[in-house]
Each structure stands twice: as structure tokens, then as C-alpha cells.
Amino acid sequence: MxxxxxxxxxxxxxxxxxxxxxxxxxxxxxxxxxxxxxxxxxxxxxxxxxxxxxxxxxxxxxxxxxxxxxxxxxxxxxxxxxxxxxxxxxxxxxxxxxxxxxxxxxxxxxxxxxxxxxxxxxxxxxxxxVSAARALDRQIAYRGAARSVSGMAAILAHEVKNPLSGIRGAAQLLEPNVLPQDRELTDLIRDEVDRIRDLVDRMEVFGEKPVDRRPVNIHRVLEHVRRLAQSGVASGVRISETYDPSLPPVWGNRDQLVQVLFNLVKNAAEAIDGTPNGRERAEIGLTTAYQHGMRLAIAGSSQRVHLPLVVTVRDNGPGISDDIRPHLFEAFVTSKS
The missing domain is CATH 3.30.450.20 (PAS domain)
Structure with a gap:
């Protein structure tokens, strides 16, 4: 043992x-x-x-x-x-x-x-x-910023629309009981409320609600923009159109396209002061064309999208000043006083 x-x-x-x-x-x-x-x-x-x-x-x-x-x-x-x-x-x-x-x-x-x-x-x-990690950090930061903006836009839209509805309803109730000479003021209240509501609606594009996209005839959009501009911001400006009729429909949202192009035409009309560059008449040119090989990067991603359809809004004004040119695509940059 x-x-x-x-x-x-x-x-x-x-x-x-x-x-x-x-x-x-x-x-x-x-x-x-x-x-x-x-x-x-x-x-x-x-x-x-x-x-x-x-x-x-x-x-x-x-x-x-x-x-x-x-x-x-x-x-x-x-x-x-x-x-x-x-x-x-x-x-x-x-x-x-x-x-x-x-x-x-x-x-x-x-x-x-x-x-x-x-x-x-x-x-x-x-x-x-670490290039992949840096790219991932950029994407996370971009998405985080986008969520912050979308959240702020949704809250603002909700909080602003509610009192606007009350103000417009009150103006409608007052309208039958005011003197005729004061009725213009109630009309002004309603019009301004509607204008602010439209501004809020446009802010909601920052939200996560999907945008309704469908095939859009870009030339019909440009024709609508031309009529809007010539009846208002560009009433004294000649607008010429040079379109490529062979272009296919654009996949997008018609209202957003109208807003973007109208803003460009409005900026062009405001940039033309009197007789531009010694010419006899101010002019804005709207042009469409097909440009093969045009590719743009998507913000926050390494993906590049093929965009061969080109829409050009050109004016014969003095052009962009050298001090504004480096900051042209930054938000809220303007030469307007």
C-alpha cells in the first residue's frame, strides 16, 4: 500500500x-x-x-x-x-x-x-x-450629425405647427367680425401663417421620412421654374432655354427639384444688377445636356454615383467674387448685405 x-x-x-x-x-x-x-x-x-x-x-x-x-x-x-x-x-x-x-x-x-x-x-x-477605421469614424460622425439635424427638424416642425394652426384659426374667426378696412390685416395674418408653415414643411426634408421619388421630366420642371421666376423675382430678365429633348426622365422628387432650381434662378436674377457687364439686357440661360463620365461622391461614404444629366443655370452678371469662391458650397455663405 x-x-x-x-x-x-x-x-x-x-x-x-x-x-x-x-x-x-x-x-x-x-x-x-x-x-x-x-x-x-x-x-x-x-x-x-x-x-x-x-x-x-x-x-x-x-x-x-x-x-x-x-x-x-x-x-x-x-x-x-x-x-x-x-x-x-x-x-x-x-x-x-x-x-x-x-x-x-x-x-x-x-x-x-x-x-x-x-x-x-x-x-x-x-x-x-487605420484608413478603414478613419472611414468608419467619418461615417459614424456623419450619421450622428444627420440624426441630430433630423431630430431637431422633427421637434421644431411639431412645436411650430401646433401654434400656427391656432393662430390661423383665430384669424378666420375674427374675419367676419372686423371692419372691412381691418379685414386686410386678417388676410395678412393668414398669408404669413401659411408662409411659415411652408417653411417648416421644407425643414422636414431633414427628417428620416422617406422622400417620394419617381420619374420626373426635368424640362417640365424647368418650364415651371421659368414661369414662376418671370412672374416674380426675374420679371425684368430675359430667360433663354436650350434643352436636349433626348434626355430620359430624372429619378427624383418634383417639388424638391423645383425648389432647388428656383433658388438658383432667383440667385441669378439677384446677381444681375441693371445692365450686366455693359450688355443691353440681363439674361439667364437654362440648359440641359448629357455629359458622359460625370461621377460624384456621396457625403459620408466612399461610394460614387454616376450622374450624366447636367442642368445649368447661367447668368450674364458680374460673376462670383474671389473672396466668396473658396466658400461657395458652405452653408449660409452669401455676398448679400
Missing amino acids: KNVVARGRTALVERLTRRPPPIDSLSVLGAVPIPMVLLDQNNGFRYANQAAEQFLGMSMLQLAQIQLDALLPLDNPLFHIIAQVRSTETTISDHDLNFESPRLQKRHISVYVTSLVEEPGCVLLTLQD
């Missing part, structure tokens, strides 16, 4: 003191999903894990035959960081570096460079491409 207990204790001690088999460090580095590169004292490639091979676009067999300056120009900040690490034997990190050369095109790279005590002159590079 004593022999059995002794053998059991011996087996337990051996099991507890037994060391696991050594792990190959290169196998561990190879499994890391972050690009890691080991450079010798001459910046030659001694090791690159699989993630680094994908990052650099070359296999380890190819990298072993070149040095770092074959991939990057010597004036790249990475060489200065490597030199600092070798001289100080510390770890240095830097962010938002660009690797641009005929062989390598990487932007927004974070770099961590560490010296190896066991291998004098050798440095370990850890590379992280």
Missing part, C-alpha cells in the same frame, strides 16, 4: 513539474493578424509574417532579396524613426504615415518600431492600416 501511495505522489510531482514543449516564436508571430516585419542592421528583411506579406504585396522569399529602401524612398519618415530606435534602443510609435512609391501605396499607417536586445541593430516593425 505504501508503494502505491509513493508511486502516486511521484507521478503527481512529475506531472506538476513537467514543462510544456517549447513554442516556436515565429509560428506565434505568423498567426498574428497585424503586419510585423523584422529588419536587420542594414534594413534588410529578415522576417515578415503572413499579414505583412499581404500588406507589402510580396512574399518572404521576395522580401529577403531586397532592403526597405526598395519599397520606400529614403526621405520617408519611417527611416528616421528606425534610426532613432537604433540609437536609443527604445520603442517609438508614429501615426498617420503615408507609404507612397511605385511599389507601395498605403496611407494613414500607424507604425510601432522596437529594438531587439538579443539582436543588435535589428528592429521589429508593427504596421497598422
